[in-house]
Amino acid sequence: MVLGRQRRQIMKILIAIDSFKGSLSSKEAGEAIKSGILRVIPDAEVLISPLADGGEGTVETLVEALGGSLETVRVKGPLFQEAEAHYGILSDSQYSPKDEKLAVMEMSQASGITLVSPEERNPLKTGSYGVGEMILDAYHKGCRRFLIGIGGSATNDGGIGMLSALGFRFSKENGEEISPIGEGLKDLAGIENASVPEGLLQCSFQIACDVENPLYGENGASLIYGFQKGGNKELLSQMDLWMKHYSELVKEYNPAANPEAPGSGAAGGLGFAFRSFLQGELKSGVSLILEETKLSKKMQGADLVITGEGRLDEQSAMGKAPIGVAKLAKTQGIPVIAFAGTVTEGAKACNQAGIDAYFPILREITTLEDAMNKETAKQNLADTVEQAIRLYRLQHKKQ
Structure with a gap:
């Protein structure tokens, strides 16, 4: 007693x-x-x-505190320049149910606006391909759960760059593949997933997102965030129409796709891509970290x-x-x-x-x-x- x-x-x-x-x-x-x-x-x-809040420093914070490993991978940056991206892998069963490895990433490591000089910023020419390469690297290292922060993007490509790197195919009317960058959306006519690793579609994607913008419209990805990425009003209005067309094609691929869902316009449409193609769940960054x-x-x-x-x-x-x-x-x-x-x-x-x-x-x-x-x-x-x-x-x- x-x-x-x-x-x-x-x-x-x-x-x-x-x-x-x-x-x-x-x-x-x-x-x-x-x-x-x-x-x-x-x-x-x-x-x-x-x-952490899911933004800059989240990877280092979780890896340092939870005993994970910091991984480095060469990827294509926003302008398809060579870039070195870092992400973390946590494998402690206390944090990863069923002993699945958890990859902790910041999208900005591969497609962040800080990787593009102010004079080179152009939403037509930037893409999120490197984010897909980072995910694929972690997948091949055994990760089946992903926690990804998507703040600070340089892109406005609807996520087609990331998805292309994962094996999704986006084509023109004539069957040729479109360029996996912002301006590629104007030629989009078809979507296929035949080359995506089957196991990847069974993975869990938790996305740290603290904005609520829809994919397109006056509060959408292009017209709200496109200016800081190098666009002007005329160009971004045109890109907004491409985003709407993109969403219509995605709804044919996945009828549950919702461009109006809060956060769909995050990171130039990356939020919409995660939800529509990878069953990603968007949550506040703080909430995700507190849960993990x-x-x-x-x-x-x-x-x-x-x-x-x-x-x-x-x-x-x-x-x-x-x-x-x-x-x-x-x-x-x-x-x-x-x-x-x-x-x-x-x-x-x-x-x-x-x-x-x-x-x-x-x-x-x-x-x-x-x-x-x-x-x-x-x-x-x-x-x-x-x-x-x-x-x-x-x-x-x-x-």
Whole structure:
């Protein structure tokens, strides 16, 4: 009986904090927080769970925290230039049911806008072929589950580039294959899947997508995102008509295809392609990461949850990773505190979104370069956490 009481008295604290971009990874920030906690409560049970939002840094975060491998593959970039893409493979059965390997990818590694200089950006000439090559590489390495973030695309090809690399065939009226780039859509007349590996169609695709645009129309892929990819109004209006025609042909191939479904216009139509050809499921990036890392289960019995990111502001309250953590914690009645490199006046909205209190970690007036220095940031984070936990422990004892 005594031992049972002692076990229950041990405080359990769960840490799920996003990276401080340019300074600390999610894991590094978590370890710094843990050290601050243990200064005050040496016998605390402290769990660190990786956190990301499906965008840049997601692959590194999950691979580093969950013990996966980082893979490198040569692919065709947006303009069919040689590019080196990285993705992660996780095989731990805790994260991959049925011991299936999980591939974690960022579309931007192969078809991102940062791979094309501003003067070369042209939605007619860019394509998503490299994304398909990345998927195929992981498939041949045994992956049957895919988690893919599709933010930051340079393309507006409806996903035909990716699909072409996977073995789908898109043809003109005369039977010739179209170019797997944006302007190829204008000649599209037929769709076949005879060359797609049979097993690929049985794979699971979870797509991290945080936009809700349809495939075409005034809020579609071309007319909303095409300008930043190098298009002008006249060109993009024409491409929008090609997208509509494309969707009509896809509906003949798959009657369940829905160009109006939220997220179909993401990444130049890649969202529509994943749904229509690979039975992909589009979800918020934060939700997918929280599910894959089993955060809800890890939270069970926790006395406190700690989250945060490099900068807390009004945008943080609109569904970014720390708010996803806070909402999950609130379903279990667990208090939440957050730490950030800096906070703005607008961060007050985070209190209404589930974060009970937040703290900036800067300790003195300094330069941005010094503040973002890895060792300085670790020290500042650990020291700030220590003081917050001292206050929390004092309050906890009174209850």
